[in-house]
Amino acid sequence: MTDIKSMDFEELKTFVKDIGEPAFRAKQLFEWMHKSLIESFDECTNLSKEFRETLKSQVILTRLKTVEVFTSKIDDTRKYLFALSDGNIIESVRMKYEHGNSVCISSQVGCRMGCKFCASTLDGLVRNLTTAEMLDQVYSIQRILGERVSNIVVMGSGEPLDNYDNIVKFVRIISSDMGLNISQRNITVSTCGIVPKIKKLADEGLNITLALSLHAPNDEIRKTIMPVANKYALKDIIAACDYYFKKTGRRVSYEYSLVAGVNDNMEEAKSLVRLVNGRNVHINLIPVNPIKERDFKQSDKLKIKAFRDFLEKKGVNATIRREMGRDIDGACGQLRRRFIESSNKSESLEV
Numbered sequence: 001m002t003d004i005k006s007m008d009f010e011e012l013k014t015f016v017k018d019i020g021e022p023a024f025r026a027k028q029l030f031e032w033m034h035k036s037l038i039e040s041f042d043e044c045t046n047l048s049k050e051f052r053e054t055l056k057s058q059v060i061l062t063r064l065k066t067v068e069v070f071t072s073k074i075d076d077t078r079k080y081l082f083a084l085s086d087g088n089i090i091e092s093v094r095m096k097y098e099h100g101n102s103v104c105i106s107s108q109v110g111c112r113m114g115c116k117f118c119a120s121t122l123d124g125l126v127r128n129l130t131t132a133e134m135l136d137q138v139y140s141i142q143r144i145l146g147e148r149v150s151n152i153v154v155m156g157s158g159e160p161l162d163n164y165d166n167i168v169k170f171v172r173i174i175s176s177d178m179g180l181n182i183s184q185r186n187i188t189v190s191t192c193g194i195v196p197k198i199k200k201l202a203d204e205g206l207n208i209t210l211a212l213s214l215h216a217p218n219d220e221i222r223k224t225i226m227p228v229a230n231k232y233a234l235k236d237i238i239a240a241c242d243y244y245f246k247k248t249g250r251r252v253s254y255e256y257s258l259v260a261g262v263n264d265n266m267e268e269a270k271s272l273v274r275l276v277n278g279r280n281v282h283i284n285l286i287p288v289n290p291i292k293e294r295d296f297k298q299s300d301k302l303k304i305k306a307f308r309d310f311l312e313k314k315g316v317n318a319t320i321r322r323e324m325g326r327d328i329d330g331a332c333g334q335l336r337r338r339f340i341e342s343s344n345k346s347e348s349l350e351v
């Protein structure tokens, strides 16, 4: 059956034409799905019953099943476990800021990139998420909260640029004025550094922020924690990010997870200043969230502060990321793993 929620407007127009309906139905359907966030075609009151029945027999309207919601008592961060129609489990996070609700979505079930500190990759890649499955993480959260989502970060499980076409379509649909109309300036896509895809994204004509998971100031250290560093050299990754900035005018954000004794010494702070070399970038310092399967430890708070102060002193824009939802679980992908391990019934989950 056709996955109608993953169709962009052009594809929907073709679909509507092919089933012999007038062209204006495409806009109606798009708005029902992406603005009104319907859960069933029966809610589409301006469509004839006959047309609704045709739709039900020909297409799938993807919906996620909410398995569990965890709410932080500290800052009201909410973590959602959703079940996909094939029983796979994914997680998404809502963070509440003064400027609104920010949602962190997953782009894949698992990940094949193998970063040593990351829980999402421990079992490798299971599959890509469809565009509809990414959209419905935001739609479900907005429906459950009853509040508008204003910002999106693609920083949950998975490497978004390894699911390139679906993520680009996701951005186009969610920022459409016929949909939730979330400004592209409020959308951030994070990557471990897949050079050709960064360049391709720069040429898409989108206005989104790119975040690079840097985590080390040189290839030598990077290779010890991120296998993708064996494929793409840092100088090429930085050049691709420069190209992204040149083409979009959007400042690239560099993510740097501090791991005790691995990348948190003054030596690395100095190399980082040399690497950045006067570029207009922002460095997010993230205290690594230890996962039980690996032996990495979080850097000492004073060391993190000294690292940040050194960067600032050298004129490099850097902030220490505030940990959100500390009491409800740590690293991305861990909640999902814990749920699967404890229930040990992911395959038989009824959805």
Ligand SMILES: C[S@@+](CC[C@H](N)C(=O)[O-])C[C@H]1O[C@@H](n2cnc3c(N)ncnc32)[C@H](O)[C@@H]1O
Pocket: 115, 117, 118, 119, 120, 154, 155, 156, 157, 158, 159, 160, 190, 191, 192, 211, 212, 213, 215, 255, 257, 286, 287, 288, 289, 290, 291, 331, 332
């Ligand atoms: C889970 S990844 C998803 C997006 C993309 N695959 C990437 O690597 O940028 C989002 C961010 O979380 C970081 N991350 C993963 N595991 C972490 C951990 N245990 N502690 C802190 N940050 C972590 C990644 O390095 C990355 O910057």
Ligand code: SF4
Pocket: 111, 112, 113, 114, 115, 118, 119, 120, 121, 156, 157, 158, 159, 191, 192, 213
């Ligand atoms: S940090 Fe990102 S790229 Fe690396 S394993 Fe985790 S999800 Fe994949």
